[in-house]
Amino acid sequence: MDSISARMRIEKVNVSKTRVIMQRGATLRELHSERDLLMTCMSLRSYLAHACMALVSACCYVGCNNFQAPANSKTQIEKLHNIALPESAHAFRTGKSQGWFAHVVATLFAINREDEAEFLSQLRVVTEFAPLETKGNPYETGWSVWPQGTPTAVPGDIGLGEAPIEWRTAVPIRMQSCLSPVGKNTLHVELWHVGSRTSLVKVCTMPRE
Numbered sequence: 490m491d492s493i494s495a496r497m498r499i500e501k502v503n504v505s506k507t508r509v510i511m512q513r514g515a516t517l518r519e520l521h522s523e524r525d526l527l528m529t530c531m532s533l534r535s536y537l538a539h540a541c542m543a544l545v546s547a548c549c550y551v552g553c554n555n556f557q558a559p560a561n562s563k564t565q566i567e568k569l570h571n572i573a574l575p576e577s578a579h580a581f582r583t584g585k586s587q588g589w590f591a592h593v594v595a596t597l598f599a600i601n602r603e604d605e606a607e608f609l610s611q612l613r614v615v616t617e618f619a620p621l622e623t624k625g626n627p628y629e630t631g632w633s634v635w636p637q638g639t640p641t642a643v644p645g646d647i648g649l650g651e652a653p654i655e656w657r658t659a660v661p662i663r664m665q666s667c668l669s670p671v672g673k674n675t676l677h678v679e680l681w682h683v684g685s686r687t688s689l690v691k692v693c694t695m696p697r698e
Contacts, residue, residue: 566596570694571671573611575604582628584647595647595677595693597627605680605688612678613668616640620661627659627681627689628652640666641677643693659683673697 563574566581577600586593600608618636625634628649630642659681667676677693 566598569594570596570676570692571669571674572676572692573608574598575600575608577601577604582649584649586644587646593644593647593693593695595643595649595691597649597689597691599683600688600690602682602686602688608690609678609680611670612665612676613670614665615668616666618664618666620663622661624658625661625681626652626657627661627679627691628656631661631664631679634661635664635679639664641675641693641695643677643679643691647693656683656689659689669694669697 562581563576563578566572566578566583567574569583578598580599581596582598583594583596585595616639618639620634621636622634625631628651630645630647632642632645635642660683662680662682664680665678667678669676673696674694675697677691677695679691681689681691683689
């Protein structure tokens with residue numbers, strides 16, 4: 490009887506050890522599964538991050554190719570805004586909105602005062618506004634110069650660079666919200682005077698709402 494009892498106790502111990510080993514094996518398998526799942530999630534996150542970066546780059550590339558900026562020639566400006574410029578047009582400064590899909594581009598340039606009337610005659614004016622101030626800097630967005638709540642305006646993130654000293658106190662004449670001659674865009678136009686012979690024109694093309 491004693492030998493039988495001893496054998497049974499040994500078998501019970503072996504069974505207990507076997508159970509412990511099996512439990513440890515199951516735990517190790519679970520740890521391996523969790524580790525594999527974590528690695529998979531990390532790989533997927535990295536893939537998605539690279540895909541998002543590629544998409545952003547593609548959008549920026551397309552946007553930049555649809556609206557070239559800066560432009561520095563008469564022909565480029567005419568194509569950019571679908572308007573005709575007089576031969577006296579010069580000193581072009583162009584800036585583009587930094588919004589990915591807001592295709593808004595603005596250009597500032599100078600013309601001879603005698604060419605002003607002919608240039609303005611081509612515009613399809615919808616509304617016209619008088620300035621609120623007698624002097625201003627046409628290189629800035631003009632929120633303090635022109636009335637607020639107008640149909641068109643130059644976005645604040647468009648940079649046109651540093652204005653020449655004599656242009657920083659130009660005289661604002663009028664601002665016009667127009668229909669673009671081509672396409673479903675609107676054309677924002679500002680007219681400024683510098684001295685007695687030079688007119689400054691700022692035009693901004695933007696999608697029509």
